[in-house]
Each structure stands twice: as C-alpha cells, then as structure tokens.
Amino acid sequence: MTETKRNAAPRARRTTADDTAGTSGRRLTPEARERQIVEKAVEHFATHGFSGSTRELARQIGVTQPLLYRYFPSKEALIDRVYDEVYTWDPEWEKLIADRSVPLQQRLVAFYRSYAQTILRREWIRTFIFAGLSREGFNTRYLSRLRERVFLPVLRELRHAYDIATPASEAQRNAEIELVWSLHASIFYLGVRKWVYGLPVPDDLDAEIERQIDAFLNGTPAALQRVASDASGKRPRRK
Numbered sequence: 001m002t003e004t005k006r007n008a009a010p011r012a013r014r015t016t017a018d019d020t021a022g023t024s025g026r027r028l029t030p031e032a033r034e035r036q037i038v039e040k041a042v043e044h045f046a047t048h049g050f051s052g053s054t055r056e057l058a059r060q061i062g063v064t065q066p067l068l069y070r071y072f073p074s075k076e077a078l079i080d081r082v083y084d085e086v087y088t089w090d091p092e093w094e095k096l097i098a099d100r101s102v103p104l105q106q107r108l109v110a111f112y113r114s115y116a117q118t119i120l121r122r123e124w125i126r127t128f129i130f131a132g133l134s135r136e137g138f139n140t141r142y143l144s145r146l147r148e149r150v151f152l153p154v155l156r157e158l159r160h161a162y163d164i165a166t167p168a169s170e171a172q173r174n175a176e177i178e179l180v181w182s183l184h185a186s187i188f189y190l191g192v193r194k195w196v197y198g199l200p201v202p203d204d205l206d207a208e209i210e211r212q213i214d215a216f217l218n219g220t221p222a223a224l225q226r227v228a229s230d231a232s233g234k235r236p237r238r239k
Contacts, residue, residue: 034071037061041082046123049130050079079135086123087142089149090114097153104161108154108213112187113206120205125191151180155224162221165228175227183216 028036040061048060054075058065072078096111118124131138155176159166167173187209193199202208
C-alpha cells in the first residue's frame with residue numbers, strides 16, 4: 001500500500017464513523033439522521049435540562065459534535081427545533097372552545113381532555129420546567145399563546161354563558177385570568193406530580209378532568225360576578 005493510500009484510509013474511516021455514529025454502523029438518510037438527533041435531543045433535555053456544552057450534548061445524543069453542527073448550526077437552533085417538536089398546537093382546540101352549539105361544560109371537558117394528552121407527557125412537562133428555570137423567553141413564547149388562544153377565549157365564553165359584563169379595566173381582566181389559571185394549573189400539575197415529583201396521579205384522568213371542570217364552573221361564574229361588581233363599585237365595603 002502506498003503512503004497516500006495509507007493516509008487516506010484513516011480519513012475514510014473517520015468519515016464513515018461520523019456518518020454512522022449512534023446507529024450501530026447503519027447509514028441513515030439525512031432526514032432519518034435529523035429525526036434521530038431531534039428525538040435524542042428531546043430525551044436529553046427532558047432528563048438533564050438545557051445547560052451543558054454541545055460536546056456533552058453530542059455525546060449524550062450519540063453523535064459526533066461536527067455531525068451535530070452539520071444539521072443544527074448552533075445549540076440554540078437545536079433547542080428551537082425541540083420546542084417545535086414538543087410544544088405542538090392543535091388549531092381545533094380554539095374552534096372547540098368557541099363552538100356555542102355545544103354546552104360550555106362539554107366544550108371545556110373535551111378541550112382539556114385533548115390538551116392533557118399533549119402536555120401530560122414526560123418530555124413536555126420536564127422540558128417546560130427546565131426551560132422555566134434556565135431559558136428566558138422559552139416559556140414566555142408558549143404562555144403568550146396560551147393566554148391569547150385559551151384563557152381569553154374561555155373567559156369570553158364564560159361571560160356569554162353566564163351573562164357577565166366585559167371587564168372595564170386591565171386590572172379586572174387580569175383578575176379574571178387568574179381564575180382560568182387556577183383551572184389550567186390544576187391539570188398541568190398532574191404532570192408535575194408524575195414526571196417531576198414521582199408521585200401517583202389518578203388512573204382515570206378523563207374523570208379527574210371532568211371533576212376539575214365541574215368545580216371550575218360551579219365557582220368561577222360567581223367569582224367573575226364579584227370581580228365585575230367590585231369594579232363597578234356596586235359591592236358594599238366591609239366595615
């Protein structure tokens with residue numbers, strides 16, 4: 001073998017190693033490789049959070065660092081892709097909330113049962129918690145969407161169903177949003193209990209969600225009326 005060929009052989013082996021890293025020698029199409037990286041990155045971030053170097057991330061994922069950068073030019077680009085992968089949104093949810101041909105109680109139960117199937121997963125809950133601790137703007141992006149597409153529409157439907165006046169100030173609107181937060185948080189917290197604290201949760205989540213909606217609708221309309229009354233000055237002051 002000539003010296004040129006001897007020198008070329010190691011380079012060829014390194015190239016092959018890069019192309020097959022993490023796949024037990026199997027070559028993957030670029031699409032399949034990208035999918036593999038994203039899936040393993042989701043698992044990595046759900047387990048370890050978002051801190052750490054790209055070198056460590058590549059090792060955990062099971063690829064070389066240069067190969068990782070070939071598909072995602074920066075760690076931020078990979079995290080953005082993980083966000084899109086994990087935090088999916090179904091446009092039908094918004095239509096369901098707004099469909100007044102269906103009783104409000106049925107709409108909310110149907111929405112939160114479907115929504116729970118998306119968010120009460122290990123990767124969703126844990127990456128959301130880690131992001132809240134370490135990644136400014138990651139959660140804000142999602143929570144802004146939640147406010148506009150769920151919280152405010154739910155309040156609008158509550159006002160329509162129970163003949164409650166529109167809030168007259170931003171402070172009144174914020175007080176109303178807190179009431180919806182209480183419902184939403186009770187369902188989200190089921191995932192925290194299971195995937196963060198390792199505590200048991202009800203076996204029948206559909207039934208639990210229906211109970212939460214019942215409690216919400218049995219208390220929130222009256223609370224909204226009091227908020228409106230306070231804002232208009234109709235509620236007498238306590239002596």
